[in-house]
Amino acid sequence: MRNRMLAACLSLTLSACGTEPSESSTRPERDQDVGLDSTGDVQTALAALPSAEVVGSHDDGVPFMIKGRLGAAQGLTAGASLSDIAAVFRLRASDLVRTRSHRDEQGHTHVRYGQTKNGLPVVGGELILHQDASGLIYAANGSARDGERAPSMPLIASDAARLAALNTTPGHHLETEGEPRLVYVRSSQDDKLKLAYEVVVTGEGATQPIRDHVFVNAVSGVVEQRDSDIHTALNRLVSSSKTNNPGVRAEGAPPTGDAVLDTTYDNLGETYNCYKTLFNRDSYNNAGAQIKALVHYGTNYVNASWNGTQMMFGDGDGVRSLPLGLDKDMTTHEFTHAVTQYESNLVYSRETGGLNESLSDIFASVCESWASGTWSMAADIYKIGEDVWTPGTEGDAVRYMDDPAKDGASADYWASGVGIIDVHYSSGIGNLAYALLSKGGTHPRGKSTKVVTGIGVEKAGRIFYKANTDYFTTYTLYAQAKTYTEQAARALGYTSAEVASVSTAWQAVGVGVSAAR
Ligand SMILES: [Ca+2]
Numbered sequence: 052m053r054n055r056m057l058a059a060c061l062s063l064t065l066s067a068c069g070t071e072p073s074e075s076s077t078r079p080e081r082d083q084d085v086g087l088d089s090t091g092d093v094q095t096a097l098a099a100l101p102s103a104e105v106v107g108s109h110d111d112g113v114p115f116m117i118k119g120r121l122g123a124a125q126g127l128t129a130g131a132s133l134s135d136i137a138a139v140f141r142l143r144a145s146d147l148v149r150t151r152s153h154r155d156e157q158g159h160t161h162v163r164y165g166q167t168k169n170g171l172p173v174v175g176g177e178l179i180l181h182q183d184a185s186g187l188i189y190a191a192n193g194s195a196r197d198g199e200r201a202p203s204m205p206l207i208a209s210d211a212a213r214l215a216a217l218n219t220t221p222g223h224h225l226e227t228e229g230e231p232r233l234v235y236v237r238s239s240q241d242d243k244l245k246l247a248y249e250v251v252v253t254g255e256g257a258t259q260p261i262r263d264h265v266f267v268n269a270v271s272g273v274v275e276q277r278d279s280d281i282h283t284a285l286n287r288l289v290s291s292s293k294t295n296n297p298g299v300r301a302e303g304a305p306p307t308g309d310a311v312l313d314t315t316y317d318n319l320g321e322t323y324n325c326y327k328t329l330f331n332r333d334s335y336n337n338a339g340a341q342i343k344a345l346v347h348y349g350t351n352y353v354n355a356s357w358n359g360t361q362m363m364f365g366d367g368d369g370v371r372s373l374p375l376g377l378d379k380d381m382t383t384h385e386f387t388h389a390v391t392q393y394e395s396n397l398v399y400s401r402e403t404g405g406l407n408e409s410l411s412d413i414f415a416s417v418c419e420s421w422a423s424g425t426w427s428m429a430a431d432i433y434k435i436g437e438d439v440w441t442p443g444t445e446g447d448a449v450r451y452m453d454d455p456a457k458d459g460a461s462a463d464y465w466a467s468g469v470g471i472i473d474v475h476y477s478s479g480i481g482n483l484a485y486a487l488l489s490k491g492g493t494h495p496r497g498k499s500t501k502v503v504t505g506i507g508v509e510k511a512g513r514i515f516y517k518a519n520t521d522y523f524t525t526y527t528l529y530a531q532a533k534t535y536t537e538q539a540a541r542a543l544g545y546t547s548a549e550v551a552s553v554s555t556a557w558q559a560v561g562v563g564v565s566a567a568r
């Protein structure tokens with residue numbers, strides 16, 4: 052194995068190959084760079100920010116959110132505040148690259164920074180600083196953190212990584228897209244930063260298209276992690292054959308006479324209007340992007356998906372489902388995947404993938420309730436896909452947000468292993484928290500005794516929207532989602548009773564409670 056990789060190194064990119072294990076060539080950048088088993092450095096950094104309060108921490112004691120009078124805008128420009136704040140997360144200001152900022156309706160600015168290490172991007176490492184209208188930085192949160200040692204030089208060549216990525220991807224017509232990119236990725240196995248090649252693999256899988264980001268360890272050559280760009284609505288897939296029939300109806304053009312195409316077009320229009328009216332959001336990128344959708348996708352394809360640039364709606368098989376685009380739940384669900392990609396960009400795998408899926412269901416529910424004109428909380432508002440699912444059976448749905456386990460597979464109470472299950476099932480935790488927050492009540496299967504006072508669909512929707520745009524990052528987990536939705540409710544000026552409902556809704560589904568209940 053080692054010989055084969057070495058050969059690949061020599062023949063392809065000699066300069067990229069180290070000859071020594073790079074651990075030994077990586078000098079600690081500072082004293083506390085290695086073997087941190089106490090959080091003394093974090094406490095010291097916090098002491099330098101006298102009014103800072105820790106809102107939430109990772110299991111290892113490093114905060115994921117702090118608030119207080121953390122600094123002023125002019126200080127931030129000079130870099131002073133940024134390095135003081137960064138130190139709390141074991142980061143250095145010089146490793147943070149400003150990526151984008153968002154000024155919200157309250158006049159607050161949320162500035163996002165991407166993390167780098169040894170000059171390479173850290174996938175999912177993001178720090179957000181929150182600044183009020185006067186320039187005061189009042190909070191900081193994110194998934195960026197460092198203080199650990201990791202190799203700085205690859206031992207395998209990028210072409211070896213490309214081969215490893217291709218060889219471990221089941222499918223046909225597999226290709227890599229672009230050049231493998233050297234990055235750091237936080238392994239979902241041991242939660243440590245790994246030097247890896249990010250290889251994008253595209254092709255056709257057994258049931259749906261493939262577009263995977265495969266992270267190949269640049270020292271060992273093993274695949275550390277795989278994240279898919281194909282965001283689906285369902286996971287019950289029936290067909291692999293594919294005969295595309297791309298319909299064409301541009302904005303404002305008259306109906307084509309293809310009923311599926313025309314109704315999907317109308318439904319996407321309602322989805323757009325929902326986001327525009329409620330959140331003043333202009334398309335999924337908030338910059339008027341054209342919404343591209345392909346209908347009649349595949350053959351008897353019982354699913355819909357977003358692949359990073361367009362939506363695809365299958366026609367269903369007439370038994371399990373009608374054409375998916377006929378249900379506004381589906382158009383809003385897929386559109387929301389696109390919104391999430393442009394905002395928090397939650398990774399579509401593991402627990403973060405469950406939260407990503409849940410957001411797509413939540414806004415399907417919010418927009419259906421909005422479209423009722425009365426902020427309805429009727430049964431269909433909490434069902435997903437009921438308008439197209441099993442045309443021969445009345446009253447059922449793909450998913451049940453207010454009783455997720457009713458589908459026979461979805462989780463409805465958080466446990467540490469929930470990230471292992473399919474994202475369409477781990478979404479049940481977020482879905483139930485939203486359902487309880489909006490209409491109130493208790494856990495449908497008595498898994499907790501919490502009683503939630505409902506705050507209505509509109510406020511629940513605004514809280515999740517604000518959290519997704521200004522607080523969530525690519526690696527936000529449910530525990531952090533609880534903290535961030537609480538913060539979002541406060542930022543929206545909601546009452547302390549309403550903020551308490553957010554907390555209770557999450558506790559009712561096992562998030563933010565101790566193991567014993
Ligand atoms: Ca529905």
Ligand SMILES: [Ca+2]
Nearest residue numbers: 419431437438
């Ligand atoms: Ca409906």
Ligand SMILES: [Ca+2]
Nearest residue numbers: 440441442444
């Ligand atoms: Ca049905």
Ligand SMILES: [Zn+2]
Nearest residue numbers: 282283284411
């Ligand atoms: Zn989805």
